[in-house]
Each structure stands twice: as structure tokens, then as C-alpha cells.
Amino acid sequence: MITTSGLTKVYRSRGREVTALDGVDLHVREGEVYGVIGQSGAGKSSLIRCVNLLERPTSGTVTVAGQDLTALAGRGPRAGRELRQARSRIGMVFQHFNLLSSRTVRDNVELPLEILGVSGKERTRKALELLDLVGLADKAGSYPAQLSGGQKQRVGIARALAGDPKVLLSDEATSALDPETTRSILQLLRDLNRQLGLTVLLITHEMDVVKSICDSAALMEKGRIVESGTVSELLATPGSELAAALFPVGGEATGDERTVVDVTFHGEAATRPVISQLSRTYNIDISILGAAIDTVGGLQVGRMRIELPGRYEDNVVPIGFLREQGLQIDVVGPARSALVKEGAQ
């Protein structure tokens, strides 16, 4: 649904060049919720702004719903008619809501319809319908300043949906909200994704956002996508930084002569008593350093960090046994454990 290839964005200011995007290839499938996560300055914002060409990419192409937007853009800095039409079919939600304070909630939702040239009566009908969809039917006559943050974002979402978009871009939509409100907004996005078959591309710096609603995710660092895939693929990738950060288990080795192993359970493997089997079969003492069971991208996943006595070389056989059980095993080296810890924070 959204494909970017070789997307590069270089900002020039006072002779200095800053590369915000460095050859980003992104592929978002129709009907999925795709999360791009990264720290501030990783290039997430540039990426999402390049998707509807609010920022012109320096090079590379952006295709949304089969339409090459970069080709529509033309040369000048101003958006041509075709690009503007294409934009009206892409909804966008912002971190700071960006509602017009001089308009009522209903008029804010009507704004994209005014731009599309929809007649007055039809606009009102549609706006009220959308406000009902986001649960704010009773606030139609209020001004944005009279609403709470969560309500404002609901209006923002209703407004983004006014042009019947197939794609919704969410630029840190929940970053200005408290955890409770964040959950309800994410739930709304998830519902809309399911009900309307909306493809959602969201950027965030919060792991929880990816964890609770994303089907796929990508990790951005320094303008590049370092890892990407569906959440279940990521969790099944040994050594995946994103998986470790999505699902952190804490715990440090208790001494030098120890081997620390992360065991990830999916599906039916989760119900088998593998740890006690391991202990009995090889007659070793296992300490559990940390464990968690959670739902990630709609999947039940368990992860456990265990410690085996002796170095890695001494434990090749028991680790092999765990692998045979169909579990995903990551041996945690000192370097890896530091990384995972960072992810957990």
C-alpha cells in the first residue's frame, strides 16, 4: 500500500548538510498497522512527512496505493493539483493535534470536505457521522480548547478520516497524551483499522505503541531502517534488537562462569514443561533471572531469561536440547545484555 524505495532526505542549512533519511526502503501492506520506532533524530518524522510529500525527498520514490507521488510532485516547491488530490486521500494525525482554534469541532472535521468541494449539507452529515465514529457526537459544537487532549486527538482522527482515505499516517499521535488516553486512542486506531480496512503507518518513540497495535514494525537509527518485519517474524529472529526491546526481560548473570540464555516461547511450546525437563535430563541447576508473558501484535508470547552454570562451551548440549524443543534461544553475551537492558528502559 505504501512503498518507499531509496528514500533520501538531506537538509542543507548554512552550508552544512544533515542526512535525515539515508536510503529508506519501506513496504507497508494493505490493511496492516505498521509502526516505525526510533529515538528522536532518527529520521522518523522526515520519513512520515516524505510519505505525503510534506517534505520533498532529495531522492527516491514514494508510492501510495499504486500512485507514484514523487512523480506527481513536479519540480517546484509548491504542490500541484494532482499531488494535492493524492494528499486528500491520505489522512494524517499529528502529535499536537493541529486543530483550528477558531472553528468548532464539527467545522474542523468539515475542513477537509470543504477543500474537496463537498456541499454544505453533505459535509455536516459526514462530519457528524465521523464524530459519532470516534465517540464525540456530543462535542460537535464545542471549540477545541474546551476538549481534553484525548478528545482533541479523536477530533484529529475524525478529521483525517473525512476524505475517506485508504491510508492513515500518524505522526506521534499519542506522544502528547497520558498512558490511559494513549491506550484508548490506540484502541480507536486499531478499531478503525479493522472496521474500515484502513492501512495505518505510525511513527512513535514508545515501544508500548508498537506492542499494542502494530502488525509490523521497523526500527530506525540514523536515517536508516535497521530492522523490519511483522512482529511475529521479528520475535522469531534471533538477536533482533526490536524483539528484545519489544519484549524485554531483565536480569544479570550472577557470576563469570555462567551462561545466560533467553528463551522465547510461541504458541503451543509455551505450555510444555521444558525447563524442568532440561533440569532433569541434564541434571543441572537452572536459575530464572526474569520472565514475562505478554501479548505482542495479538500473539501470546512468553520470554524467560535463565542462567546455566558453566561457560557457553559447557552448555552446548542443553542449549541444543532447548532448540530441539522448537524454542527460540538467544545466548546473552555481555555485550548483548547491555543492549537488551537499554531496550528494556
Add this chain to the structure above:
Amino acid sequence: MTWSEMQPLLEQACQETLIMVGWSTLIAVVAGLPIGVLLVLTDKGGLLQNTVVNKVIGQIVNIGRSMPFIILMVALMSFTRWITGTTIGSEAAIVPLAIGGIPFFARLVETAVREVDGGLVEAVQSMGGNTWTIVRKVLVPEALPSLIASTTTTIIALIGYSAMAGTVGGGGLGDLAVRYGYQRFETGLMWITVAILAVVISVIQFIGDYAARALHRRGGRSGPGPKLRLLKAKEPDAQAAPSGATVTDVSKVA
């Protein structure tokens, strides 16, 4: 001078001031608004970024702003004659007042429009809005409380300027204070005129503030209402007095 002598003079002066200030404000607002918006749009990083146009308009506005009104009035005489067919009277005074008011208001508009959150512009762009849509639906409506405050400031400044309209026989309250009060030592009339001006300006300021606040409150934005950024008004009497000396000279020229 008795009250019955003063009354017709005051009535006429009020009327003249009203006509001069009313028309010139209208023209200044109508012409200054697009110029102010254009200054923002063509500025660096603006939607219609164009350094040349921005610099040229900016310079013209600066020159207009820096010109002392009395000089502007004399400088514009031939232009005034071309427009109104005369260089004398209230009508003729409207031309320099409007020309002086346009750059004044344009700068205030620029400041007001610049304060509109760029995120709103981005939001409308993301909906497929073009530049005209952004101006019409975002920049002007969102800046409206500030624009009203700017209009108030402009009206008051123009009342101040209009005191000098006497040099072209434009009349008005300021002129009355100078001609009768200052030059003929009719101190009583002078003070009455000044008092009327003070009341008029207070009322305009009050209405302007009230309207700006009401709009602001409707939007419910936090923080205090828009502040008037310039000096509230040049005191009309203070301005009229020193220009009194030139009044006679220039009226001979006129």
C-alpha cells in the same frame, strides 16, 4: 468663545475626523491585509518563498513607515490630485492617511499572521489544501483576534495622523485644536477637543480589546488576550502642537 459658538465647530470637526479616519482605515485594512500576508508567505520558509518579492515589499513598507506623515502628505500632493481632483479638504486628506496607514497595518498583519502555528498550515496541506485555502481558512481566521487588535491600533494611529490633515484643510478635531486652541489662544476649546479625542480613543480601544478578547475566548486559547504590540497611540495633542508651526507654512503651499 461660548458653547453655542463652539458647538457647530466641534460637530463639524467630529464629522470630518470620522470621514477621514473611517475611509482611510477601511483602505488601509483592505490593502494592508494582503500585503502583510504576502510578506509572511514570501518570507524564507514560507509557502510562496520568494526572496526578491519579499525584500522589495519589505523595503516599500519600511519606507512608508519611516516617512513622517506631514512629509508624506506633501509628497503625495500630485497623487492626491490625480485621485480626488483636489489637494484640499477631508477627501484629499484621506489619500495620504490611507497611504500612511497601509504599511503600518501591513506590518501589524505580518506579525499577527506569523504567530499562527505552522502545524495548522501543515495539517491543511496534508488535506490537499492549496496556498489560497491556507490563507483563507487558516492564516486569517486563526490570526483574527490579533488582526482586530491591529485594526484598533491602526485606527488610533490614524486619528493621531489626522490631526495634521489641517495642513491641507482637511479639518477634524486635531486641526480644530491647533487652529482655534493653539493659534488663537482658545484654551477652553483646545481642552474640550483634547477631551473628546481622549474619550473617542478610549472607546475605540475598549471596543477593539473587547472584540479581540471575545474572539480569543471563543477559541478559548490559554493565556492572556493579544497584546497591542505598539504604543497605544501617539498622543494627538502632543503631535499636533509641535507641527503647529509648520501648519501655516504648508497650508500656504497647498
